[in-house]
Amino acid sequence: MACYLQPTSAFIPATATKLCLFFSLVVGLASAQLSSNFYATSCPKALSTIKSGVVSAVSSEKRMGASLLRLHFHDCFVNGCDASILLDAGGEKTAPPNDKSVRGYEVIDNIKSQVEKICPGVVSCADIVAVAARDSVVALGGCSWTVQLGRRDSTTASAAAANSNLPPPTLNLSGLISAFSNKGFTAKEMVALSGSHTIGQARCVTFRPRIYNDIDIDSTFKTSLQSKCPSTAPAGDNNLSPLDVMSPASFDNAYFRNLVAKKGLLHSDQQLFSGGSTDAQVKAYISNPASFQTDFANAMVKMGNLSPLTGSSGQIRTNCRKVN
Ligand code: HEM
């Protein structure tokens, strides 16, 4: 994938940034307090250290790139991008949408300990997760974006917020649109972000209803999935299948091509192309792959801006798994 188009947010001139900062003092726009050069003097090697950790983890296991991308999503949708999901206590990590499902905690721990060695107490776990998500997409062939930095880490986690804010795969199109609208995203941005499912794996328990109940599914695809995912729980619950049957380790637009072929793995995936209002956007991302990469990058920057803790709120955790 050639990445000629840059996300617009990468080019906010210094004067505009200052204006935004001034504006934020008046209206309290927390995300305007993040900046791409936040660690330029306090930890100039932060970004290269995170990148090395991601590149090494993804070269050992391609799926880890997908897992690190999802980790950022599941962090940001639950009380903002504050690394709350990394806390061992508080029940967020073991809430049903995350338990035995979200991966990558050890990779973040390793990166954090490398970063602590060079700049103790400076780089937040929330920023490490945000940068690792971007570096993962790039490691799997997607286009890059500039990560805004300066998030701080929460001192609390919330199982209740995880349960109510993370969209389940049983949602229909209107449920998906409203789950993302609740976080400030348009339906178009929801479709772009769902393109994340062009990488990674899902457990049988998450797609069993689709392969036994849905009718908008390719029959060969369905038969093959049923052979690996028995109809009655708990048999085969943890058996994995790729979210993108064509190229699960490439950050390309094959996810959307699958949807048109009725080969979406999750019920929620296929809902994006099922005769509803998002069909045209799915087709547009097939005919113009670069527009998917650009819209995805911009939506990721926006997701990364969800309710960050800044200034003196929260803390810089020493160990991402527990409060200081
Ligand atoms: C649109 C609503 C979404 C739903 C209903 C949904 C649901 C799911 C489910 C059920 C899985 C499989 C989990 C498991 O088997 O344990 C999954 C995996 C994944 N999701 Fe989503 N997701 C959504 C949006 C997103 C977004 C916005 C992102 C990232 C920005 C994302 C990134 C991923 C990735 C990369 C994986 C594979 C993870 C791995 O292999 O470890 N998803 N998702």
Ligand SMILES: *[C@@H]1O[C@H](CO)[C@@H](O)[C@H](O)[C@H]1NC(C)=O
């Ligand atoms: C979508 O799901 C919601 C909640 O389950 C339901 O109320 C609604 O009727 C469904 N919409 C469509 C178009 O099926």
